[in-house]
Amino acid sequence: MRPTITSPSDLERDKTPLLLHCCCGPCATACVERLLQEERPCALYFSNSNLDTQEEFDKRLDALQTVARHFGIQEVVVDPYRHDLWLQHVSQVPDYDKLPEHSARCAKCFQWSLERAAQMANARGEKFSTSLTVSPHKDSKVLLAIGATHDNFAPYDFKKKNGFLRSTIIARELNIYRQNYCGCEFSKASMKHDNE
Numbered sequence: 001m002r003p004t005i006t007s008p009s010d011l012e013r014d015k016t017p018l019l020l021h022c023c024c025g026p027c028a029t030a031c032v033e034r035l036l037q038e039e040r041p042c043a044l045y046f047s048n049s050n051l052d053t054q055e056e057f058d059k060r061l062d063a064l065q066t067v068a069r070h071f072g073i074q075e076v077v078v079d080p081y082r083h084d085l086w087l088q089h090v091s092q093v094p095d096y097d098k099l100p101e102h103s104a105r106c107a108k109c110f111q112w113s114l115e116r117a118a119q120m121a122n123a124r125g126e127k128f129s130t131s132l133t134v135s136p137h138k139d140s141k142v143l144l145a146i147g148a149t150h151d152n153f154a155p156y157d158f159k160k161k162n163g164f165l166r167s168t169i170i171a172r173e174l175n176i177y178r179q180n181y182c183g184c185e186f187s188k189a190s191m192k193h194d195n196e
């Protein structure tokens with residue numbers, strides 16, 4: 001088993017190749033920039049069966065591939081879209097389809113993504129982390145706690161070091177697709193409701 005790394009300086013010293021789970025292109029920007037600044041080798045992992053449609057999956061993947069080209073990242077590993085399996089997973093939470101964002105459904109959703117990233121990274125002999133921590137809409141404490149259930153998790157909180165601000169600046173420079181809802185059909189429905 002690899003040693004547990006907890007302090008930021010340990011994290012920066014660790015040069016084990018990293019598989020970065022990416023929720024979308026905009027969030028990935030600042031995370032990849034930081035990893036490259038720290039000279040950490042990385043590949044990107046697009047595993048987002050939480051998205052409500054294949055069309056949305058393709059749009060976010062296209063944006064991520066633009067980010068990869070911009071930063072010279074050689075590999076974007078794609079986990080095929082299986083929204084049916086994701087629904088099965090989150091439906092273990094009572095009233096999952098009625099809950100708001102930041103609820104138990106979202107923790108279950110994070111668990112799904114991080115589990116898949118952990119398995120893929122393990123198969124590749126890598127550690128993993130997630131771009132989800134860069135967003136102010138996502139609770140880093142919850143994400144880091146779920147990540148820590150896996151031995152090969154690298155606990156980056158990408159909100160730090162102005163991560164979110166950098167992500168908005170770089171995403172605008174690259175002119176990539178920026179979605180206006182979290183991803184699943186429930187988040188889209190609540191967004192429409194909020195705008196009514």
Ligand code: SF4
Nearest residue numbers: 106109182183184187
């Ligand atoms: S709102 Fe976002 S985090 Fe929550 S379940 Fe839906 S896709 Fe996942």
